[in-house]
Amino acid sequence: MTGRAAFVTGHAAALALLAAALAAAAAGPAAAEDFGFAVDLRFDRVTIGTLVEREEGIVVSAVFYGEANEAGQDQADEMGTIWLGNAEFTLAPDDQTVIIPGNIDRAALKWVEGGVVRANVNVYSARFSDEANILDCGIFDDDVRVAQAATPQIECTLLGN
Numbered sequence: 001m002t003g004r005a006a007f008v009t010g011h012a013a014a015l016a017l018l019a020a021a022l023a024a025a026a027a028g029p030a031a032a033e034d035f036g037f038a039v040d041l042r043f044d045r046v047t048i049g050t051l052v053e054r055e056e057g058i059v060v061s062a063v064f065y066g067e068a069n070e071a072g073q074d075q076a077d078e079m080g081t082i083w084l085g086n087a088e089f090t091l092a093p094d095d096q097t098v099i100i101p102g103n104i105d106r107a108a109l110k111w112v113e114g115g116v117v118r119a120n121v122n123v124y125s126a127r128f129s130d131e132a133n134i135l136d137c138g139i140f141d142d143d144v145r146v147a148q149a150a151t152p153q154i155e156c157t158l159l160g161n
Contacts (some may be wrong), residue, residue, distance in 0.1 A: 035104050039097070039154055041098060043092075044157055054130075058123050059126050060121065060123050061087075061124070065081045066084060084112070090126050123135065138161075
């Protein structure tokens with residue numbers, strides 16, 4: 001196979017994969033194969049320096065949930081939400097992209113309004129050096145499709161700075 005033929009064959013395969021991915025996305029959140037996404041963590045240099053000096057880690061905690069539909073009212077918590085799963089990672093402090101796997105309770109999607117899966121992502125200190133959290137971080141709390149479309153950025157500084 002010549003270079004051009006290999007390119008055309010590879011290009012056709014890539015287009016077929018893209019078409020399949022777009023079809024899955026168009027089918028809606030309940031039909032999607034993966035509810036995972038990435039978040040970008042950002043720290044100022046002073047915060048990273050302090051965390052490293054204190055041998056402190058960071059925790060990224062994600063909770064997946066959805067608003068209860070009519071059939072899910074008996075399954076919902078006091079806020080009217082259906083818990084779908086969670087993920088938690090303890091990491092070294094540094095600017096980084098963290099992949100949040102979309103491991104959810106797919107059977108519970110039948111109780112979620114429109115099959116819309118939301119995620120709440122929090123970042124805090126691992127409490128290796130202090131019993132209290134020492135970080136002030138933003139959060140992500142939205143439909144997972146928002147995070148899949150554009151990687152959210154969560155910025156962290158030391159509390160009080």
